[in-house]
Amino acid sequence: MRVMLAVIMVLSAPLAWSAPEDFRDGQVQKDSRGELQAWDKENSRWVGIEAFWETYAGRKGGYTWGDSTEYPPYSQVKEFDTLLIQVDSGQCLMEFYHSRWRRANDVRRWDESFNEYGGCPRVFE
16 A cells, blocks of 8 residues: 555656646746747636737736837836837737836746747847
């Protein structure tokens, strides 16, 4: 009986390591189709990158400046405003921080994979 219990504990240990509370907000993994997903800690579930951005912005009241191909007038922007910028290679969530637009991941430090997603690698070109 003790041997069987020990085997069960050893085999179930990896499940404990991947418990939802162990994932950090914005942690990224690939799903079974090879698409990136981010851990939404508040809702305890994996979601697509863009859904993660939408949820994050929603917690703050939504995209301050919407979804656009152009940045808003600098004089009207406030600290922590958000913008889903659209460039040729895709979208990227931007956040106004310390007097300039930055990729939201550079402010929030979720996972480096965000900076390689969609338009984020080329957003400053």
